Amino acid sequence: MKNLKIGDQVIMEGCAESTLPKYKNRIWTCQTDSYIDKCGQEVVFLDGFSGCFLCDYLKPVAQIDAIGLISSERAKQISKGYTPEHDAGYTDETGCRFDSIAFKLLKGWPAPPAFNTQYWQNLISLPYQDQLRIAGAWIAAELDRVLFLNQSEGATSKVD
Structure with a gap:
């Protein structure tokens, strides 16, 4: 049991x-x-x-190990509509590269331009383990976004 x-x-x-x-x-x-x-x-x-x-x-x-926790968080993001197709609209110019957002979260830096300030404050007040889980999912989201863009643009033009 x-x-x-x-x-x-x-x-x-x-x-x-x-x-x-x-x-x-x-x-x-x-x-x-x-x-x-x-x-x-x-x-x-x-x-x-x-x-x-x-x-x-x-x-x-x-x-559940770290990969399971990050995967679960990423699945939650996707279920809320933050799919690779949706995220493809974000660019460096919007300040929404997910790898850099994850870094800012873990450093406790101010909210990125596209983020609601209160939402960001809630995130940085979370326990470190929860911040790591969310940051890991954002890094996975960035990789999903880049893979989607690379597949969409074909083999001649790759997103770095």
């Missing part, structure tokens, strides 16, 4: 739901302690998921 508790964070793994874009690599928070249902299976209710979920397909976040 997993014995999940209220507030535990988990990720879906090895089930059909875990392959869906809106659920893939998403971190879920347990709304209840896990319990044995009438079929004899351990289940738990997850915040934002309709109905209970079978614990056999949940992995506690504490068991």
